[in-house]
Amino acid sequence: MAVTSSSSTCDGFFIISLIVIVSSLFGTSSAQLNATFYSGTCPNASAIVRSTIQQALQSDARIGGSLIRLHFHDCFVNGCDGSLLLDDTSSIQSEKNAPANANSTRGFNVVDSIKTALENACPGIVSCSDILALASEASVSLAGGPSWTVLLGRRDGLTANLSGANSSLPSPFEGLNNITSKFVAVGLKTTDVVSLSGAHTFGRGQCVTFNNRLFNFNGTGNPDPTLNSTLLSSLQQLCPQNGSNTGITNLDLSTPDAFDNNYFTNLQSNNGLLQSDQELFSNTGSATVPIVNSFASNQTLFFEAFVQSMIKMGNISPLTGSSGEIRQDCKVVNGQSSATEAGDIQLQSDGPVSVADM
Numbered sequence: 001m002a003v004t005s006s007s008s009t010c011d012g013f014f015i016i017s018l019i020v021i022v023s024s025l026f027g028t029s030s031a032q033l034n035a036t037f038y039s040g041t042c043p044n045a046s047a048i049v050r051s052t053i054q055q056a057l058q059s060d061a062r063i064g065g066s067l068i069r070l071h072f073h074d075c076f077v078n079g080c081d082g083s084l085l086l087d088d089t090s091s092i093q094s095e096k097n098a099p100a101n102a103n104s105t106r107g108f109n110v111v112d113s114i115k116t117a118l119e120n121a122c123p124g125i126v127s128c129s130d131i132l133a134l135a136s137e138a139s140v141s142l143a144g145g146p147s148w149t150v151l152l153g154r155r156d157g158l159t160a161n162l163s164g165a166n167s168s169l170p171s172p173f174e175g176l177n178n179i180t181s182k183f184v185a186v187g188l189k190t191t192d193v194v195s196l197s198g199a200h201t202f203g204r205g206q207c208v209t210f211n212n213r214l215f216n217f218n219g220t221g222n223p224d225p226t227l228n229s230t231l232l233s234s235l236q237q238l239c240p241q242n243g244s245n246t247g248i249t250n251l252d253l254s255t256p257d258a259f260d261n262n263y264f265t266n267l268q269s270n271n272g273l274l275q276s277d278q279e280l281f282s283n284t285g286s287a288t289v290p291i292v293n294s295f296a297s298n299q300t301l302f303f304e305a306f307v308q309s310m311i312k313m314g315n316i317s318p319l320t321g322s323s324g325e326i327r328q329d330c331k332v333v334n335g336q337s338s339a340t341e342a343g344d345i346q347l348q349s350d351g352p353v354s355v356a357d358m
Contacts, residue, residue, distance in 0.1 A: 032320040037130075037152035042122035046150070049131065050138040052114045057142065061257050064139030065203025066107035071132040072196070072313065073105060076186055077164040079317025081157030082129035084165075085111060085330040089337070091159075098165035104206075108331075111135070115330050128330035129154040133314045140310075143202055145259030146303040151314065155324035158333050172209045172274040176283050179276055186316050188309070194280055194291040195305040196313065200251040201263035205273050207239035207247045213275055215241050226282040228270040249273065261303075264296035 038045045056063045074084040077095055084101070085108065088094045095101060111131060118126045130152050141147040168186075170179045176193075183193050213224035214236050223232055231253070238247045250256035251273050252263050263277075272278030280288040295302035325334055 033151035033153045033315065033318060035149045035151055038122075038126060042118065042125045044121060045118060045126050045130075045152075046134055046138070048117050048121060049114050049134040050142070052117055053110065053135060053138050053142060056110045056113070062202070062204050063107055063110055064143050064259075065199065065251070066105075067110065067132070067139045068136040068199050069203070070105060070107055070111065071136040072199070073101060073165070073169055074129065074132055075313050075316045076168050076170075076182070078157055078161045079319070080129050080133065080154055080314055081317075081319050081324060082127065082132065082154075082327065082330060083157045083160045085128050085132075086157075086160045086333070087331045089332065091336075092333070093160060093162040095160045095162055095165040098162055098169065100169035100171065101165060111330055115327075119328065124326055124328065127154050127156045127324075127326050129156055129318070131330070136310065136314075140199075140259050140306075143257065143259035145201075146307050148307040148311065151311065153318070153320055155319040155321075156327045156330075157319060157324050170276065172205075172276045173212055174276060176276075176279040176286060176288065186313075188312060190287050191291055191305060192309040192312060194288050194295065195302065195309040197277060197280060198261070198263050198295065198302055198306055200274070200277055201255070201259055201261070202257055203251050204248045204256075205251050207235075207243070207245040207249075210235065210274050211239045211245055214239060224275065224278075226270055226278050231271050251277075261295055261299040264292050264302065267292050268296055 053063065053067065070084060071080070073095075074080060074082060077083060084095045084105070086092055086094055087096070096105065111128070114131050114135065115126075115128060118131070130150075133150050133152065133154070137148055137150050168182060170182050180190060180193055183189070183196075188196075213227050214232065215223060217224040223236075227235075235249070238249055239245060252258075253266055253271050253273075254262045263272075264281075266272055267278060267281035270278065270282070272281070280286070281292045283289070295305070328334055
């Protein structure tokens with residue numbers, strides 16, 4: 001399927017309308033974010049982020065999915081404040097240690113590279129939380145998806161929330177009702193559940209994120225009946241019972257590195273990799289089913305909904321004004337050093353995941 005170009009799916013009028021809509025929905029805090037926040041202090045911020053990601057993509061085709069997942073996992077805990085990026089210290093329990101993130105979230109090295117480039121260009125100006133928002137847009141548009149005007153002006157939090165990460169992040173093994181409840185808790189709706197799940201149109205997933213579907217689904221002794229039989233066979237070979245569960249496969253079978261609507265046509269053929277993906281279509285009577293069908297038949301509609309949902313997600317409880325700080329190093333609060341730097345802990349950047357190991 002041809003990927004619709006960014007320019008054809010998100011024209012200027014649509015973007016302006018979205019900004020107005022989102023500002024009215026989220027009130028004063030989101031209104032403090034704006035598209036021109038760095039125009040006078042770091043006008044090349046977006047271009048620097050984009051070029052750094054382009055460089056990273058040359059050696060890591062899946063980095064785009066990994067970066068957008070960092071933004072997602074950050075915003076669902078403490079709001080979009082860069083808390084996920086913080087390492088352990090004597091006073092901070094890192095969110096990286098939560099089951100949804102440990103040995104799973106990846107791309108931190110690229111975030112560090114972006115931060116270094118920005119500090120060289122305009123020191124002390126661009127926040128780590130804004131880097132995640134800019135990196136998400138660049139990752140999607142570079143993969144053939146829509147482009148949008150990113151609202152900016154977030155500041156970085158001074159602490160992490162490990163318990164919040166443990167309880168608030170969706171899991172690939174959860175039912176649709178639980179996942180929807182977690183979205184609602186941060187001000188998102190059913191349409192946002194479906195459109196943001198569409199980010200699984202690129203990236204990868206490890207065996208551990210879907211092996212519950214392959215042999216003994218929900219204790220039945222049989223595979224998940226909603227899993228396409230051909231896909232089931234290939235996944236059982238990749239992830240044998242009692243195997244290491246470290247195998248990796250594409251989230252989107254058809255166009256794994258392109259941002260398009262094939263994720264939704266995959267669901268219609270029972271080719272969703274994760275239980276949490278397939279339930280969007282196979283949960284009979286769910287409000288998500290007609291949304292999946294509409295996105296599968298109309299890529300432009302999906303792109304427009306995805307942009308709106310990303311802007312809404314990026315406006316979850318941002319720190320603005322004099323709150324928080326602009327971190328010099330995304331891994332640590334200014335003036336502190338991390339346990340990792342001291343050699344006390346070593347966090348891996350690939351492995352099991354909550355929603356997807358992208």
